[in-house]
Amino acid sequence: MQTTLTKLVLTYFVVLCSIVHLSAQEITNIKTQKNQREQLELALKMKVDFQKDTVGLIKNLHPLLELANQERSIPLKWAYYMLMADGFSIAFDQVNPRSNAYYKLASELIERENLPELRMIGNIRQGYYLYTYREVKDAFPYFLLAADLEAEVDTEKVPLLPEHYNFIASFYSYIGDQEKAISFLKTALPYTEEHSRQKIDMTNAIGVYYKKAALFDKAYPFYKQALEIATVAKDSVWMGIIAGNLADYEWEKGNEDQAIALVKQNIELSLKYNEVLDAMRANLEVARMYAHQKKWDLAEKHIAESTALMADKPYFLVFKRDAAKILADIAAGKGQKDLELAQLKKYLVLKDSLEARSNNEAMQKIYWQWEIERYEQANKQAEAKRQQIKQNYQYVGVLLILGFIIVLLLINRSKTRIQIRSTELEKEQLALKFEKQLLDQELSVLKNSLQEFTDTIRHNDQTIQHLRKEIQEKETHDPKLALEISENLSSMLESHIMTDERWLKFKHVFDKVYPEFLETQKLENPKLSESDLRLIALMKLDLNNRSMSDLLGVSIEGVKKAKQRLKKKVEV
Template identity: 40%
Template sequence: MSRLLCVIAFLLCHAIVQAQHRSFSNKSNSVGSVSSLETILMDQNFRSKDSTVVVDHLNELLQTAKAKKSAELEIIHDLLAADYYSKLSDKVNPRSDLCYKKALSSAKRIQNDELRLIVLIRQGYYYFVYRELEAAIPYFLQAGELIGQVDYKAVPLFSRHIHQISSFYGYIGNYSGAINLLQEGLPYCKDGTALHISMVNSMGVYSEKQQLLGQAVVHFQRALGIAERNQDSLWMGIIFGNLASIEEQKGNPYKAIRLLKENVRLSVKYSEHLDAMRSMIKLADVLIDVGGWQEAEGYLTRSEVYVKSKPFFLPIKTRIAKLRSEIASIKGYQADELLYLKQYVHYDDSLRATERYDELQRAYWQWQSDDFQRSIAAAHEERKTSLLLELAFGLLLTSVLIIVILLLNRSKNRHKIKSTMLEKEQLTYALEREVLNKELEKITNSWKEADEKSKESTSLIAGLQNDLEKLGKENTDIKVRSVEVLDELLKEPIMTDDRWTKFKLTFDQVFPDYLKKKKAKYPRLTEGDLRLLALMKLKYSNMGMSSLLGISMDGVKKGKQRLKKKMEDPSE
């Protein structure tokens, strides 16, 4: 018994070690392929302005994935194809949706949570960019839950994808959540890169949103130091603009103006038009406050060059119209002031409607987030309960196994005794059955003898019938009476009621309850039906049944048909 328990314990330990080894091997293989996947994701050929170049590279990547039977490469292909279609149509579109759906399905199928994470983030960001927040929320929620469960080193471009999801958190007003995500991603970001600077700068922006100006300055100065160390003038200009906002809030407008002018200069130099536009408008606002409305007017005119007729630029248009009306008021141009005020009111109404929608979306996010967290908590509790039940069941099963082994050892002798007694009972039963079989055989043989005698009688009666027919030609009355007597003799069955009673008693002993069960199952069976069933059980032929029952062959066949019908449908 102890050796058996040791074997069971060894097998359990071996299974656990094998499972851990498989898990480690899967992770190792995943980590080994991260760099190659990152290289493909960052390949600029997939972002070429020439559609032919992009399509050719996508087809080449898909062929490689199929040739290598690599689900990972197929997922990367689907993500890059989704990017291409979204840029091509500049909106949410069915082809991008389908690509994301395929990528997510493949990641789930191969059980790769690291790739599933980037698919969720990229699909959520795709909807977020085109401001379909309701569609983006479920993907960001799932990604947020998955972030704490994956190996960050095994996630391709982990810091870049973290930056994307943090921008969504910042948009919905969850600034602390955005900062926490950025802090998670920073250790995996290459030092000195534009992405590194952007992530640190974003932490400053979100701190400023929370009115944590001291922390904001720390982050901005850190980002500026990285930019200066790597001679990234573009980012230096952007950070100057952010520091200018801090200085304005501190009451230092002229310092803010110097920083904003440097921001404008560098942004224009490096064709960062959106940042240049925002900086020019901010600069015009500060200049008006200090009386430099003429210079402010020039910056507003320059900024309008970059404004486009897209929903994204609605806040920009609103602010420009307001500043234009202020300058017209200072100049005393009432007609222009009224014109710009009308534009401002129009844009502001549209903006407020948009902001109300955004507020609703943020509230929807919060509701969805709370509901998602509740469902996660419920799932954790369910898993915990399931684990406890499995543990209890395992202990119970082990206990039962031990008890069974003990009982088996104790019951060996009892089993031997029972086996001996069973053998004796089987021998006794066999003897009794042999006696009954002999008795049944005797009855059957007597029936056969009676059958043979019946055939002889039939033959004799037939001969007599011929002789009587000859005599009947002379005397008709004698012929009629003789035929009636012969018919009665021919109709007399071999299996009389007395013989049936005796036969049934013996049959029931050889085949216990056979007829009784048939009668119980099919209550409409008659005694004649039971006689047929008994003879059929004994493998009698139709001719044998005809002789024993004293009916014709057709009568036997019809009886069998009626019997079959009753047994197929008891209602008949």
């Protein structure tokens, strides 16, 4: 007992070590791959079939999680969640909470990322998981979402594109939408390897879907193409399967013998490579053909070979029904009434059972079609709402742009006005500046003139004083010279006296140099006479009494008295 247990433990340990070694090699390959799509493809091909050994599954995939965390790679972490979901679905062999939880984690991980390819593939894988375990109603939304995302994805970035598109094509064919199924397979076909089983399978599947849609002429070229690939690849199994499919086409065309020969070729190859189900279907098909030709013994022989390969499972009911109908036809052809009735009774029982199922399937397909229409209607409404919101944003955007343009125009207009005003102000300032310069120049000239006038008066005053001294000196010694000096003095004094005319000219200059001075004096003392103003002006120039007497033509005493009178007026 201990020896047996020890062997089991050692065996498990050896298997576990080999798994760890294989996992490490896979992780190394993934890590060295720089292309993201190819990296994901390597990751998604990691082993997940550990049957019920979930511990082995977790250990095998844990290095992938570590690598994803180490490189902070969202795609690799997404692949880890997908593989864990697949592994648990195999372990439980049904829809289960663990797989559902990992699918949810994967979906949430890429929800806010710009990764439409992974979102599409994630929906396909989760939908196919539900479809595999016949949770078709629940699978439906995932496949619809995946189909909607097809327009957004870059097929060059989709990991394992043929496998995933084959999944979704199988589903759409199952619900009766052959056109959609064919579309996905045709998109994926260029991404399959030349002469591979995958390429044969998908090419043949396109023909099968065309046949389901009753488009036999379109199906035939794909059958032929698939057969050519299988022949080059020397894939006998697929050569037999495709031969059977071609037989249906030849039979529809009326080439009965050729069709029978093709089906027999299918039987031979299927039995040779232990493809039992295909051999069963092919035998049943050739039996139907022989019955149609009234070759009852040959038909009966192939019916026997077909029924021998049938198992007691619901899947085989449809074939058992067809076999019963053919046996009834054979019995009728041979005149065996009792056997004919027995087979017809068996046929009707099986037919009723299958019709009940078919009705359910038909109702289910109607429901699926209704779901598709409802989904599309919801999408249309959502799109219409998005368009309306987009249009509203566009209107708001246009209004904002117009408002912005108007504001810019107003600002520009204001700037223009300000510039014009600034230009005008500059012109005015320049004019004022120029005018000021002229005034300053004029004032400077007038000041100079007034200063020159004052200096002249003072100089003349000195000259007059000098002449008077000379008169006094010469008056006794040289009367004639004294008289001549006296005449010159009188002439000078006469030209020196400020007459009314000279006063006006003088006042004009004085007012320019001392603006409003005399006017202010007059305003403050209205009793001031013109003579007073003359005296005030001369006092402003800081002239002495002698100079004032000479200018005013009065004596010094007269000037003093005039100042006294002026003082009294000002004090009053």
